[in-house]
Amino acid sequence: DAGVIQSPRHEVTEMGQEVTLRCKPISGHDYLFWYRQTMMRGLELLIYFNNNVPIDDSGMPEDRFSAKMPNASFSTLKIQPSEPRDSAVYFCASSLRWTQYFGPGTRLLVL
């Protein structure tokens, strides 16, 4: 298995632009998690899905952030409009049972 796949790996955009991050979980996994990592705040859970249904989005910072999982093999995290304080590494992770497997992350820089 190729593991969790995220795209793009790097994204540089200007304030106010829409950003879409993509994730392909490991085949057969029924949970999907979106995290954000910064030096100041560490690794924070934004939202997670079970069987494509959002279970807990209490970590989503504000309405500018939205996440979807239209099917078992694809999820998106969208930021609209983006702001400089959204600059971070965004990780997607998937799990079947115990272990969460993380993707390589998307490094987002908002200028």
Next chain:
Amino acid sequence: QKEVEQDPGPLSVPEGAIVSLNCTYSNSAFQYFMWYRQYSRKGPELLMYTYSSGNKEDGRFTAQVDKSSKYISLFIRDSQPSDSATYLCAMSRSGGSNYKLTFGKGTLLTVNP
């Protein structure tokens, strides 16, 4: 007070040293305790997990949980340069895959050859 506190380091040790990494937490509802290792520019990977109090050993790694003190530790024996990474503790309130993990900020470890 943050739910999980972890000294960010950095921690630099010579090859072969015993390394001790620690986290404290404030929420007594945490039942599952994990250590993740994150290499530079990579995603975290699960290293070890324990349930409730006690010790767990896996090769050169030992995880300890003291729920009475709300304190967890990871020991690395005979440390190697390949152990150089950021180590994050994580905790959850329930088991199975339907859990929310709360992470420490991570401790950056460098093992010098």
